[in-house]
Amino acid sequence: MTRRILFLMLMISMVSCTTKNVLTGENSISDDTSYFTILHYGYPNIERLMLEEVISEKWNIKHKAAAGCVIDGRLKRKIDKENKKTYAAIEKRYGKDWKLRYEKDLEDAAMKQVDIMDILITNKPFRAELEKHNIEIDGVDKEVLQLNDPDTYEVEVYGFNSSNERVNCCTLHVNTKNKTVYLIK
Template identity: 65%
Template structure:
C-alpha cells in the first residue's frame, strides 16, 4: 500500500512540473522582457514554491524585483549553473542598491506580506458586498484566488479576485481596494 501511495505521489509530482525543452540561453533571453528596465530579474529553476512566489509578487513593487521561472522542474547542471551565474550578478546589483543586509530586509517584508494576506482575507470574509460578488462568479469563500498589490507605502492594497473556466482560462471576478488599517473594502469593478 505504501508503494502505491509513493508511486502516486511521484506521478503527481512529475505531472505538476512543467518540462521545458528550450535551452537555458533561450530562457534567459526570454526572461529579459520584464516590463520595466528598473526591475531586477531573479531566475528560478526546479519545483516552484507557489506560496512564496505569491508573497514575492506582493513585495515586487517595493523592491523592484521580479522572479521568473527560467526552466521547469527537470533541468540539467549546466542550466542550473548558468542561472546561478546570472543570479549572482543580479544579487550584486541589488546589494549595491539596497545594502549588504538586503536579504534580511527582504525576508522581513515577505513575512509581513504573509501576515497581510491573512489580514486581507479577515477583512474580506466578513464583507457582504465581497461575498455577494464572489457568489456571482461561483467562487467559494475558502477558495479565493487573488493577486495582491500594495498601493504605495500605505495600508491600502489592490486585490484582483479571479477564477478559471473549464478551459483553464483566467477570468477576473472583481477588483477591490482594501484598507487593512481601517478594515474598509471598496469594490472597484
C-alpha cells in the same frame, strides 16, 4: 545580395536592441524603473512566488523561471552565475542586509494576505459579489498589489468555473488599518 545585407542588418538591430542587460539581470529600457531579474529552476514554490509578486514593486525585483524540474549541471551553474551578478547589483543598490529586509517584507506580506482575507470574508458586499459570480468563499483566488499607502492594497478576486476557465469576480481596495473595503469593478 541585398536580401543578405537586409537580413544581416535586421539581425544586428535585433541583437543590439535588447531590453535586458544579461550580465546584471537589470532591465535597461528608459521608461522602466530598472527591475532586477532573479532566475529560478526546479519545482516552483507558488506561495512564495505570489508573495514576491506583492512586494516586487517596492524592491524592483522580478522572478523568472529559467528551467524546469530537470536541469543539467551546466545550466544550473550558468543560472547561479547570473543570479550571483544580480545579487551583487541588488546589494549595491539596497545594501548588505537587503536579503534580511526582503525576507521580512515577505513575512509581512504573508501576514497582510491573512489580514486581507479576514477582512473580505466578513464583508457582505464582497460575499454578494462572490455569489453573483458563483464562486465559493473557499475557492477564492486573488492577486494582491500594495498601493502607495502601506495599509491599502488592490485585490483582484477571481475563481474558476466548472470547465476550469478563469472567472474575474471583482477588483477591490482593502485598507487593513481601517478594515474597509471599496469595490472598484
